[in-house]
Amino acid sequence: MIKIKDLHKQFDQLKVLKGINLYVAKGKVIVVIGPSGSGKTTLLRCLNVLEEPTSGQIVIDDQVLDFSQQVPKRKIPSFRRLTGMVFQNYNLFPHMTALENVMEGPVTVKGEKKETVRKKAEILLGKVGLGDKINYYPFQLSGGQQQRVGIARALAMEPKVMLFDEPTSALDPELVGEVLKVMKDLANEGMTMVIVTHEMRFAREAADEVIFIDGGVIVERGKPEQIFSAPKEARTQQFLSLIQ
Amino acid sequence: MVKMYLNSLFTDPERVSRLIEIGRSSFQPLLEGAIIYTIPLTLISFVCGLALAILAALARISSNKLEQIIAGIYVSAIRGTPLLVQLFIIFYGLPTIGIIIDPFPSAIIGFSLNVGAYASEIIRAAILSIPKGQWEAGYSIGMSYRQTLKRIILPQASRVSIPPLSNTFISLVKDTSLASMILVTEMFRRAQEIAATNYEFLLLYMQAALIYWIICFLLSIVQGRIENRLDRYVSS
Numbered sequence A: 001m002i003k004i005k006d007l008h009k010q011f012d013q014l015k016v017l018k019g020i021n022l023y024v025a026k027g028k029v030i031v032v033i034g035p036s037g038s039g040k041t042t043l044l045r046c047l048n049v050l051e052e053p054t055s056g057q058i059v060i061d062d063q064v065l066d067f068s069q070q071v072p073k074r075k076i077p078s079f080r081r082l083t084g085m086v087f088q089n090y091n092l093f094p095h096m097t098a099l100e101n102v103m104e105g106p107v108t109v110k111g112e113k114k115e116t117v118r119k120k121a122e123i124l125l126g127k128v129g130l131g132d133k134i135n136y137y138p139f140q141l142s143g144g145q146q147q148r149v150g151i152a153r154a155l156a157m158e159p160k161v162m163l164f165d166e167p168t169s170a171l172d173p174e175l176v177g178e179v180l181k182v183m184k185d186l187a188n189e190g191m192t193m194v195i196v197t198h199e200m201r202f203a204r205e206a207a208d209e210v211i212f213i214d215g216g217v218i219v220e221r222g223k224p225e226q227i228f229s230a231p232k233e234a235r236t237q238q239f240l241s242l243i244q
Numbered sequence B: 001m002v003k004m005y006l007n008s009l010f011t012d013p014e015r016v017s018r019l020i021e022i023g024r025s026s027f028q029p030l031l032e033g034a035i036i037y038t039i040p041l042t043l044i045s046f047v048c049g050l051a052l053a054i055l056a057a058l059a060r061i062s063s064n065k066l067e068q069i070i071a072g073i074y075v076s077a078i079r080g081t082p083l084l085v086q087l088f089i090i091f092y093g094l095p096t097i098g099i100i101i102d103p104f105p106s107a108i109i110g111f112s113l114n115v116g117a118y119a120s121e122i123i124r125a126a127i128l129s130i131p132k133g134q135w136e137a138g139y140s141i142g143m144s145y146r147q148t149l150k151r152i153i154l155p156q157a158s159r160v161s162i163p164p165l166s167n168t169f170i171s172l173v174k175d176t177s178l179a180s181m182i183l184v185t186e187m188f189r190r191a192q193e194i195a196a197t198n199y200e201f202l203l204l205y206m207q208a209a210l211i212y213w214i215i216c217f218l219l220s221i222v223q224g225r226i227e228n229r230l231d232r233y234v235s236s
Helices: A040-047 A075-080 A098-109 A114-127 A143-155 A173-188 A200-206 A224-229 A234-243 B002-011 B013-061 B065-079 B083-097 B103-129 B132-140 B145-182 B187-198 B201-233
Strands: A002-011 A014-024 A029-033 A055-060 A063-066 A083-086 A161-165 A192-196 A209-214 A217-222
Touching: A002 A040, A014 A040, A014 A217, A029 A040, A029 A200, A040 A055, A040 A161, A040 A192, A063 A075, A075 B132, A083 A143, A083 B132, A098 A114, A098 A143, A098 B145, A114 A143, A143 A161, A143 A173, A173 A192, A173 A200, A200 A224, A209 A224, A209 A234, A217 A224, A217 A234, A224 A234, B002 B013, B013 B065, B013 B103, B013 B145, B013 B187, B013 B201, B065 B103, B083 B103, B083 B145, B103 B145, B132 B145, B145 B187, B145 B201, B187 B201
Parallel strands: A029 A192, A029 A209, A083 A161, A161 A192
Antiparallel strands: A002 A014, A002 A055, A055 A063, A209 A217
């Protein structure tokens, strides 16, 4: 589903990604962990070109973006539609209700009929447990509820891959569970997911593979039980001992 | 002088009835001037100016250097020169090179250019005040720059810019009095013309001032309503 080849990203003089290679099979859940500044969020943002990689290649589904040449601007929106992004700060549209937030993509981008989109959006909001809150504005919702609207909004575009950028980091502890539950349900339905998170218990339970990134490279990867119980690399051991 | 004027009001019943009569009979032409010229001039110029302002604001935040420079010069030139001078250039100056424009359209052009420059700074600041995450959220669901701008950014920016834009609008109402200098027979020019026949300058100009004040007062009520409407999605 996702193939990343020798991906580099440089901000001015700062090299953030130094040659990432990664293959994600369809339906797999990948959790990316690593210290702050390691490049894990940048990697995720490169996948939907919110950050344009300096070089390398990304293939999602059957669409290819090769960053060693100039990527034509018009190719980017259609490439982005392959992925759904969930942000740390939700980034809901504050001037729209939950329902309107979810409907916005299909109506504006895909040009679908409002009535059909409306039904679909109501079902999606029901799925994330907000069937009774569809007409609420973001400011009337808790952080956990807002993040679930964010997930529904991304799903409404029917992406092939869901990207989560620290989806629970901005939440009060008691609200983390409701968001993780929605993510687990999604994983069980066979959605391909790449998740940057600090929720190690979630990674252990839901991930097919855990990737540890440090200094812009993948240091270690493996099954969650292997990474968490018997990390091979010294840097992984050190990182895990600090957070557990 | 003040004493004489007030004295005459108390001691000279004929003077009083004359003032009342002039006040009464001039009210209608003044109001007409407001309705036929002042208000349309304000509305048309504001709408055109706003369109110009959005274009200039977008040009200034675009990545295209040439657009940035053109918009920058426009804003700088308009803000750096007096409105009255601009009106004179358009109405009295341009005929020199063969461009002759009637008073009313001249005024529309002048005021639109003026509003465009001032409002563009307001709109630019409002757009920049919307968090980057909103752009990213729009892009992440596959929206283009234009779609994100139109559906996500401008609706939020408009809420931020209503108070300062109202300010510009109210200033514009009063600035239209300058159109009297290029022969537009708007309200203030009518007051001047009437006063020239009966020498009751204080009365006529006070009357004109009162009508401007009433218009602006009504506008500030409308502003409050719009603000309330647009505030429905933010917690108080």
